[in-house]
Every structure is written in C-alpha cells, then in structure tokens.
Amino acid sequence: MSDTEFDIFLVATPGLEAPLAAEAAALGWHGVIQPGGVTIRGTWPDVWRANLMLRGATRVLARIGGFRAMHLAQLDKRARKFPWADLLRPDVPVKVETVCRASKIYHAGAATQRIERAISEELGAPIAADAPVTLKARIEDDLVTFSIDTTGGSLHKRGHKEAVAKAPLRETMAAMFLAEMGFDGSQTVLDPMCGSGTFVIEAAEIALGLVAGRSRGFAFQKLANHDPATIARLVSATRRDTPTRFFGSDRDPGAVRMSRANADRAGVGQIASFDVGQIADLQRPDCPRGIVILNPPYGTRIGNKGPLFGLHAQMGEVFRTRFHGWRIGIVTSEAGLAKATGLPWQAPGPIVAHGGLKVRLWQTGPL
Structure with a gap:
C-alpha cells in the first residue's frame, strides 16, 4: 500500500x-x-x-x-x-x-x-x-x-441504536456538545429529558474508551485496498473501566425503555441508568458534581411556545436549588427560552444546523 x-x-x-x-x-x-x-x-x-x-x-x-x-x-x-x-x-x-x-x-x-x-x-x-x-x-x-x-451511511449511525425518540439529537452533535462543555470521560453526565438516551450513551461510551464505529460497516470495506486485519485491530481497542456513572430520565416511560435498550446494545448499560420522572421531581444523584446537559423541547411554531417558558423557568429553579456546583448545558433554538431559566449563562456557542433549525449550546460555569 x-x-x-x-x-x-x-x-x-x-x-x-x-x-x-x-x-x-x-x-x-x-x-x-x-x-x-x-x-x-x-x-x-x-x-x-x-x-x-x-x-x-x-x-x-x-x-x-x-x-x-x-x-x-x-x-x-x-x-x-x-x-x-x-x-x-x-x-x-x-x-x-x-x-x-x-x-x-x-x-x-x-x-x-x-x-x-x-x-x-x-x-x-x-x-x-x-x-x-x-x-x-x-x-x-x-x-x-x-x-x-469512504463512510457510506452517516457516522452518527453508530450501529447499535434501534429505537429513536421524536426529533432526536444526532450522536455526532451530542459528542461535540459534550466536548464543548469540557467533558473528557471523567465527569458524571445527567440528562433529565433523555429521549432515546443519546447524551448519556455517548458520554458513557467515551468514558469506557469504546470505538465509535465498532458496531457498523463502512464504504471503505468495499474498496480494493481494504485491509480487514488492520480494521480488526483498530476496532478491538481495549475497553477501560470507569468509576463514573451516567444518568438519564424522561417523563415518557416509552423513552426510558428505549434508552435502556439502546444502552444495553451499546454495551454501556452497567454504567448508564434511566428512570421515569418529571423535571420538577429531579434530584441530584449521589455522586461527584458533574454536567447536566439536555435538549429540551423548543417548539417550532410561535403558538406552542407559551407553556415552554414555564417549563424552562421551572428547570432553572430545579438546577439552581438542587445542583450546586454542577455545570448546566442546554441545546436550544430559542434564546428567550434559555434566558427564561434565569441561569447565569456564558456567551452561547456557535449556531449549529439541526434538522432545519439553528440551535446553540448555552452553558453555565459551576452553579
């Protein structure tokens, strides 16, 4: 070669x-x-x-x-x-x-x-x-x-997620938003609106050192210079242990079942747990302070945004009173909703294209 x-x-x-x-x-x-x-x-x-x-x-x-x-x-x-x-x-x-x-x-x-x-x-x-x-x-x-x-199907398709929620955040985007919050695999991550579990599963995979594309095929495997032995060595990177735990919750029991099944298929079920729960009932897990990151609903039409302001205000109150020392990240297309939380946001991240919308990551320092 x-x-x-x-x-x-x-x-x-x-x-x-x-x-x-x-x-x-x-x-x-x-x-x-x-x-x-x-x-x-x-x-x-x-x-x-x-x-x-x-x-x-x-x-x-x-x-x-x-x-x-x-x-x-x-x-x-x-x-x-x-x-x-x-x-x-x-x-x-x-x-x-x-x-x-x-x-x-x-x-x-x-x-x-x-x-x-x-x-x-x-x-x-x-x-x-x-x-x-x-x-x-x-x-x-x-x-x-x-x-x-050389890829084929988009790389956000990791190959082990069968079930997805409505308007799912792509794994590639979740990984980069986690990176922008300084996540390196050692911090606890919690997503209280987890949908199909993307943020939590991605964070757990990073913590375990799992190869992103280990469960899927690629277009390069159909080329004349494909070297299966080299690929096998790359895929078999050593899995490492981690003491860190990862948490997701959602008010929809179907989403929680979906997240658990996706985590098990990804091989992270032993360090990622998912529970049914409303944001108002969210409690800080018994573990070191870490990162709360979520992709809450932001409504695509003006008419359905009213209740969302109340939801974001409630979220902000929960995070302020129960998550002292944690850093909060929210992905949203609406600056007004982010501000409705009353959280001390840093300057928002760059505009990111997401399913026809323009979203940004809003993050705080430790609360």
Whole structure:
C-alpha cells in the first residue's frame, strides 16, 4: 500500500467544525478548519481510523487525485486513463456525483456520464444509483478533483441504536456538545429529558474508551485496498473501566425503555441508568458534581411556545436549588427560552444546523 499522504476531508455538522478539529488534534492529526469540515493529511490507515474513531465527523472523504480538463472530450480521455483499479473493484457498483463551478465544463450531468462511462468501460464496475461506493467529482476552475466517500451511511449511525425518540439529537452533535462543555470521560453526565438516551450513551461510551464505529460497516470495506486485519485491530481497542456513572430520565416511560435498550446494545448499560420522572421531581444523584446537559423541547411554531417558558423557568429553579456546583448545558433554538431559566449563562456557542433549525449550546460555569 502506498504511504503517500493525501488530503482527507472530515465532514462536520455546520457550526461544529472547531470541536471536530480539536477532536482530530487529540487523535494526532493537524486539521485545517474549512466551511463544513476539517481537512487533514494522511494515508489510508488514517482514513480507516478517522471513520472508526472520530465521534464528531459525519463522513470522511478521501481525495484520490485529479487532472485538468477544458472540455468533455478531454474529461472523457483523461478519466479513462485514471488508475481506478487502485481503489475501485470491478465487482462493486459505483455512483458518481459531480459539481461544476467556474469551469468550461459547466454541465454536471454530462460530466457525470463521461466519468461513469470511463469507470464502467475501463474497469468493468457497474454504475448504480444505490451503489455502496460514491465517487465525488468536483470541477472548479477547470481542475477535476476526485474524492471517495469512504463512510457510506452517516457516522452518527453508530450501529447499535434501534429505537429513536421524536426529533432526536444526532450522536455526532451530542459528542461535540459534550466536548464543548469540557467533558473528557471523567465527569458524571445527567440528562433529565433523555429521549432515546443519546447524551448519556455517548458520554458513557467515551468514558469506557469504546470505538465509535465498532458496531457498523463502512464504504471503505468495499474498496480494493481494504485491509480487514488492520480494521480488526483498530476496532478491538481495549475497553477501560470507569468509576463514573451516567444518568438519564424522561417523563415518557416509552423513552426510558428505549434508552435502556439502546444502552444495553451499546454495551454501556452497567454504567448508564434511566428512570421515569418529571423535571420538577429531579434530584441530584449521589455522586461527584458533574454536567447536566439536555435538549429540551423548543417548539417550532410561535403558538406552542407559551407553556415552554414555564417549563424552562421551572428547570432553572430545579438546577439552581438542587445542583450546586454542577455545570448546566442546554441545546436550544430559542434564546428567550434559555434566558427564561434565569441561569447565569456564558456567551452561547456557535449556531449549529439541526434538522432545519439553528440551535446553540448555552452553558453555565459551576452553579
């Protein structure tokens, strides 16, 4: 396998590029933040490790090469000479997606057809809309750049969560919000509106040193240079013990059942506990002070926000009176709701795209 380094683009949830860069740095990569993600340099083992280890990336794109092309005939000729067989397999279908910007080749559909034909006729690989491998072609200023999506299904799909609540927070976002609160695996985490348990399970996995992608498959496993032995070594990272415990509660018994089942599938059920309960009845657990973090309802229409102000005021009162020394974090799209808690917020975090909404993390210092 070539040990030549190339660009690897780690796709981030918009607004969470900075914590993703910090996570990459902690794993030994020097990342350059760009809109929508972080670029690192590395080899194919770095691609595999990034997919398996990173908790904040949504996908990993490997930049595999390119050439200049001023017109479609030139694109066709050079695409046929590209060394597809180094990475693509003739027995694995491929999908091609093309973007054209400020180039003489401006018709993305026509460019896609030329690249697809080159791959199918020179390599023999079938072209399919639902292919497990996606080749991304970017034509900008007459420079054609090829990248392979090495991930497949988004990395927030860890592979062990079958049940999800309404409007779930993605695991990738939960991990980055925890990081922004300084969570390193050693602090207790409590989510009193846990839904399907994302914050609690993610925190428990980090504390146990579990590999994020251990339970799922990846597109890179369909490439010609896939090395199962190396992947197996990466996945079998040693699980560590932790004295820390993690807590979730929800007023919905169905959500609590869901969270327990998800935690058991993730292998963290022994350190993560979930109970049915209203926010008004929330009590501080008998453990060292830690982090309360939650994604409370924030209402998408003006008409249904009224009761939420009362709920947030109640939340603030519970945290102030029962959680002295704890740090509080709330993910919300509504600054007014955060302020209704009456908590001493620091400056809110960057705007983050979440399911068509723009949310931010609001956090306090120790109460």
